[in-house]
Amino acid sequence: MADSKDVTLKIDDRDVTVPPGTLVIEAARRMGIEVPSFCYYPGLSLQAACRMCLVEVERAPKLQTACTLVAMPGMVVRTNTEQVHQARKAMLEFLLANHPLDCPVCDKGGECELQDMAFTYGADKSRFAEEKRHRPERKWSEAVYYDAPRCILCFRCVRVCDEGMDVKALGVGQRGSQSVIIPNGEDHLDCEECGMCIDICPVGALTSGTYRYKTRPWEMKYVSTVCAHCSNGCKTTLSVRNNEILRANNRDLSGFNKEFLCVKGRFGFDFTSHPERLKLPLVRRNGHLEPASWEDAIAEASRRLAEVHKASGADSIGFIGSNRTTNEENYLLGRIARASIGTNNLDHHRTADYPSLIAALGEKAAAATVTMTQLYEADAVLLIGDDPTQQNPLVAWQIRAAIRHRGSRLYVINAKSIKLRRKAREFVEVSQGGEAAAVSWLSGSDETLDPGVAESLSALKSALEKENNVVVVFGAELTGAAVRDLVKFGASLPGQTRYMALGDYANSRGASDMGLLPHLLPGYAPLADVKAREKFGKVWGAKLTNKPGLDARGMLAAATSGKLRALYVVGANPVKTFGVNANERLGKLDLLIVHDLFLTETAKLADIVLPAAAAYEKDGSVTNTAGEVQLVRKGGDVMGTRSDFDILRIFSHQLAEHGLGQAIRLRTPEAAFDEIRQSVAGYDLSMAALLLGEAERTSPISTAGGQAKFDAPVGAIFSAHDTLFASGSLGRYCTTILSLPEAGPKTTPEAGAHS
Amino acid sequence: MPQKGSTWNADRAILRIRELEHLPGALLPILHALQEEFGYIDKAAIPLIADALNISHAEVHGVISFYRDFRDTPSGRHVLKMCRAESCQSMGCDATIQHVEGRLGVKLGETTADASFTVEAVYCLGLCALSPAVMLDGKPYGRVSSEIADFLIDGMQRQK
Numbered sequence: 001m002a003d004s005k006d007v008t009l010k011i012d013d014r015d016v017t018v019p020p021g022t023l024v025i026e027a028a029r030r031m032g033i034e035v036p037s038f039c040y041y042p043g044l045s046l047q048a049a050c051r052m053c054l055v056e057v058e059r060a061p062k063l064q065t066a067c068t069l070v071a072m073p074g075m076v077v078r079t080n081t082e083q084v085h086q087a088r089k090a091m092l093e094f095l096l097a098n099h100p101l102d103c104p105v106c107d108k109g110g111e112c113e114l115q116d117m118a119f120t121y122g123a124d125k126s127r128f129a130e131e132k133r134h135r136p137e138r139k140w141s142e143a144v145y146y147d148a149p150r151c152i153l154c155f156r157c158v159r160v161c162d163e164g165m166d167v168k169a170l171g172v173g174q175r176g177s178q179s180v181i182i183p184n185g186e187d188h189l190d191c192e193e194c195g196m197c198i199d200i201c202p203v204g205a206l207t208s209g210t211y212r213y214k215t216r217p218w219e220m221k222y223v224s225t226v227c228a229h230c231s232n233g234c235k236t237t238l239s240v241r242n243n244e245i246l247r248a249n250n251r252d253l254s255g256f257n258k259e260f261l262c263v264k265g266r267f268g269f270d271f272t273s274h275p276e277r278l279k280l281p282l283v284r285r286n287g288h289l290e291p292a293s294w295e296d297a298i299a300e301a302s303r304r305l306a307e308v309h310k311a312s313g314a315d316s317i318g319f320i321g322s323n324r325t326t327n328e329e330n331y332l333l334g335r336i337a338r339a340s341i342g343t344n345n346l347d348h349h350r351t352a353d354y355p356s357l358i359a360a361l362g363e364k365a366a367a368a369t370v371t372m373t374q375l376y377e378a379d380a381v382l383l384i385g386d387d388p389t390q391q392n393p394l395v396a397w398q399i400r401a402a403i404r405h406r407g408s409r410l411y412v413i414n415a416k417s418i419k420l421r422r423k424a425r426e427f428v429e430v431s432q433g434g435e436a437a438a439v440s441w442l443s444g445s446d447e448t449l450d451p452g453v454a455e456s457l458s459a460l461k462s463a464l465e466k467e468n469n470v471v472v473v474f475g476a477e478l479t480g481a482a483v484r485d486l487v488k489f490g491a492s493l494p495g496q497t498r499y500m501a502l503g504d505y506a507n508s509r510g511a512s513d514m515g516l517l518p519h520l521l522p523g524y525a526p527l528a529d530v531k532a533r534e535k536f537g538k539v540w541g542a543k544l545t546n547k548p549g550l551d552a553r554g555m556l557a558a559a560t561s562g563k564l565r566a567l568y569v570v571g572a573n574p575v576k577t578f579g580v581n582a583n584e585r586l587g588k589l590d591l592l593i594v595h596d597l598f599l600t601e602t603a604k605l606a607d608i609v610l611p612a613a614a615a616y617e618k619d620g621s622v623t624n625t626a627g628e629v630q631l632v633r634k635g636g637d638v639m640g641t642r643s644d645f646d647i648l649r650i651f652s653h654q655l656a657e658h659g660l661g662q663a664i665r666l667r668t669p670e671a672a673f674d675e676i677r678q679s680v681a682g683y684d685l686s687m688a689a690l691l692l693g694e695a696e697r698t699s700p701i702s703t704a705g706g707q708a709k710f711d712a713p714v715g716a717i718f719s720a721h722d723t724l725f726a727s728g729s730l731g732r733y734c735t736t737i738l739s740l741p742e743a744g745p746k747t748t749p750e751a752g753a754h755s
Numbered sequence: 756m757p758q759k760g761s762t763w764n765a766d767r768a769i770l771r772i773r774e775l776e777h778l779p780g781a782l783l784p785i786l787h788a789l790q791e792e793f794g795y796i797d798k799a800a801i802p803l804i805a806d807a808l809n810i811s812h813a814e815v816h817g818v819i820s821f822y823r824d825f826r827d828t829p830s831g832r833h834v835l836k837m838c839r840a841e842s843c844q845s846m847g848c849d850a851t852i853q854h855v856e857g858r859l860g861v862k863l864g865e866t867t868a869d870a871s872f873t874v875e876a877v878y879c880l881g882l883c884a885l886s887p888a889v890m891l892d893g894k895p896y897g898r899v900s901s902e903i904a905d906f907l908i909d910g911m912q913r914q915k
Contacts, residue, residue, distance in 0.1 A: 162811070171813025173820040184812040
């Protein structure tokens with residue numbers, strides 16, 4: 001829709017109307033006219049260093065750089081004239097003056113912007129007779145290598161590191177033809193190791209330590225999936241050759257994370273080929289875990305579980321699910337627990353209080369939560385708790401980008417001086433764990449605070465009252481009643497306040513949405529709700545009990561006291577996460593079944609261990625912390641493993657043979673997702689959009705109404721506070737990430753290593 | 756004027772940084788001050804400057820390496836800058852440079868073992884009319900043949 005302020009100009013004899021301030025290069029691209037460029041990168045500051053985008057502008061004395069030229073009314077631009085072609089050819093001649101012609105061995109060969117441009121616009125020979133300058137290649141870190149002669153000095157890497165990441169690890173040294181990119185640590189990088197510089201490099205100057213010299217781009221297939229680590233759900237493209245994942249990057253920029261990936265998204269895929277990966281089921285015989293066939297392991301698992309059920313009843317069995325497995329797998333696990341076994345002893349490691357937020361928002365829940373894209377569009381962000389730079393890197397990136405591009409304001413309440421503080425208008429430092437008290441104070445309670453904190457909080461409050469449509473982002477520091485207080489405070493602010501809760505892992509939100517909780521069915525339907533029980537009972541072919549179940553800590557305690565006889569763990573490491581004494585062997589359990597990728601602390605105690613496929617090795621869907629659902633795709637494959645989906649499905653058939661529940665007849669994750677779309681509130685999403693690789697937001701509405709409880713038991717919801725270089729138990733098997741100096745001494749893993 | 760003493764001292768460096776850090780665009784004045792103080796800019800100064808100005812180490816290093824006049828190693832007591840630009844080359848500076856290199860036993864860019872002389876190449880001193888030109892401790896000289904170069908070096912060696 002044309003605005004009266006819009007500008008109309010002519011490019012290559014066609015009129016185009018663009019908003020004021022649009023650059024000519026963008027206007028041309030909008031029309032489908034390619035103006036070549038290296039240094040221009042949307043979202044970064046302008047450089048005009050490469051001179052590739054020169055265009056002819058009527059009445060301008062000489063060629064102009066389209067990347068810095070703002071479109072003006074009546075401007076007449078030509079991109080396809082002899083003069084422009086000459087200029088492009090000449091520029092490429094200069095860029096290639098010292099560029100080595102080592103394309104046949106260069107990693108970038110085949111997907112190199114310089115190569116493409118030289119083919120399209122370049123001359124067939126160079127007039128430079130001088131010898132090319134050579135400089136040796138440098139290893140800046142395990143992740144990043146720099147090959148100076150290939151560099152064309154577009155400074156994209158310097159800008160993305162400074163402006164985008166706020167790390168400022170790269171600079172420019174020397175000058176003129178001697179210029180080189182230099183790292184901050186003299187000869188090495190001291191940074192967040194995100195590898196953004198590698199992906200953004202238009203040539204092969206910056207190469208990835210994990211990928212270099214391994215393969216060529218045309219020998220791989222590309223699988224678009226969702227990162228397996230934190231809860232932000234960045235889209236990542238796996239480059240796969242012979243079922244082996246060789247690289248993860250952002251090839252098509254189609255996700256809501258666009259070009260962004262952190263160190264985990266880019267380098268944290270090698271756990272899939274870790275030598276300790278489990279490839280055969282293990283069954284404990286005479287006190288030792290010994291390899292077994294899939295048939296024997298699953299048959300034994302179901303037989304023994306049925307025995308426990310018969311001997312001690314349904315409530316002597318507990319289930320702990322994963323916050324990394326797909327929605328479909330979580331849904332199936334919930335079904336097995338509630339329908340096949342008939343217990344509500346079902347939980348997972350909760351890292352954010354999604355149920356409380358959804359309950360507190362009530363019917364507004366869909367409109368009052370933000371997606372990652374909407375976070376970038378926010379004018380004001382209030383960040384309470386968490387350290388997004390470390391724990392939720394995309395959230396931090398979106399906030400920084402909003403500040404940089406749109407002048408958004410950031411307000412921070414935190415017990416630590418987190419890095420995002422540098423970007424904040426106001427920073428309120430509360431005491432350790434004091435976030436909830438601060439929120440309670442803001443909501444108008446008579447909470448007594450330290451006078452200094454109260455003073456800065458009231459400054460923050462009056463600043464927020466001048467804002468409109470604030471987005472509140474909060475971590476696991478706020479749970480239960482604090483979330484309710486927060487929503488109360490948000491309602492007092494002008495405009496519509498919207499929220500985002502930050503969890504820890506790739507499907508933390510999905511585990512919650514799919515009802516891996518003792519008191520909630522999928523879609524946050526309360527167990528007490530007869531209609532909801534009847535609905536799921538009908539779908540699952542069983543009568544669901546409303547007998548309250550145990551949460552994860554409750555199950556572990558019951559295992560110690562002997563009340564719980566069997567525990568079924570899918571992709572979680574409760575021994576580590578909940579700090580159970582491993583020597584007690586989880587109490588008096590008769591049966592411990594674990595699905596996992598590795599022999600974790602919990603799996604070591606198990607009676608039956610089933611080797612599961614990782615997140616990069618299966619199809620399904622995951623939901624990020626903002627409630628955006630995306631499909632994950634099978635990239636690699638490890639012989640001997642099976643997806644949790646298959647294991648659970650087969651398991652249900654076996655249980656049915658022992659007279660427990662009905663066999664699950666959903667053959668594929670797609671079929672299960674279809675059932676989820678029909679039965680889980682908020683998941684009736686457009687399949688077409690998902691299949692096209694888009695993210696669709698769920699809109700669950702809590703039906704709890706007045707019954708909502710905000711008294712989550714203390715310690716039920718907590719974050720592992722993983723850094724950029726840690727990722728639960730899974731992080732212990734990411735060899736590349738652990739090799740980075742910034743990863744420091746081994747971190748304490750918290751959550752399941754799983755998938 | 757011979758170069759000043761070149762013993763690095765972090766406290767003195769911090770003082771000089773403090774004096775100037777409030778200026779807009781303080782980086783260049785600080786670098787000049789440190790070079791004046793120590794005769795070169797020690798690597799240890801980079802983190803101090805970066806912290807004071809809230810810029811990255813890479814940026815400070817980038818600026819130091821951008822300007823040829825900033826040194827990152829101590830120089831000799833005397834610095835002889837010899838022009839190698841077009842005009843001086845066509846007037847025979849290469850012969851003079853070879854002569855000086857031979858006499859002092861160093862290559863361009865190096866410092867003599869006794870730390871008395873640093874010889875550097877420069878590209879144009881703006882004295883093309885008097886090519887070949889050199890600059891000795893900040894003072895320009897024109898028409899510098901091998902004999903005149905000897906004369907200049909002799910003069911400095913006598914001085915000490």
